[in-house]
Amino acid sequence: MRSMLESTDKIRYLFFLAAVAVGISLGLLYGWALSPVEFYDTTPDTMRVDYKTDYVLMAAEAYAAEQDVLMAVRRLALLGAESPADIIQEAMVFASEASYAPDDLILMRELAEVVRTWNPALDAALP
Numbered sequence: 487m488r489s490m491l492e493s494t495d496k497i498r499y500l501f502f503l504a505a506v507a508v509g510i511s512l513g514l515l516y517g518w519a520l521s522p523v524e525f526y527d528t529t530p531d532t533m534r535v536d537y538k539t540d541y542v543l544m545a546a547e548a549y550a551a552e553q554d555v556l557m558a559v560r561r562l563a564l565l566g567a568e569s570p571a572d573i574i575q576e577a578m579v580f581a582s583e584a585s586y587a588p589d590d591l592i593l594m595r596e597l598a599e600v601v602r603t604w605n606p607a608l609d610a611a612l613p
Contacts (some may be wrong), residue, residue, distance in 0.1 A: 531566040542577035546593040
């Protein structure tokens with residue numbers, strides 16, 4: 487009698503575990519394949535670090551062409567609440583680890599130097 491109870495308990499646990507596995511599988515199938523989350527109209531600060539680095543590089547390239555530090559700082563402000571110098575520094579660290587081209591690193595370094603020495607009070611007085 488006791489072995490019969492033990493075998494029914496084992497069967498119950500097996501069915502329970504099978505039901506949990508099927509539930510998780512169906513949930514993942516629904517969430518990933520049938521109705522995946524679609525992000526749109528998100529802010530740039532939600533990007534991964536590699537995309538943020540590319541964005542900083544684009545801002546550095548635009549600065550090299552325009553020589554407008556205020557516009558460069560505005561572009562970098564979209565990447566978060568940190569200071570633009572910190573954003574550029576984080577991007578430079580990732581870029582050097584990811585083996586970006588030396589010319590790209592130079593552009594980011596030049597932008598970092600300009601942003602570090604930039605005085606926003608002087609630009610605020612301009613019309």
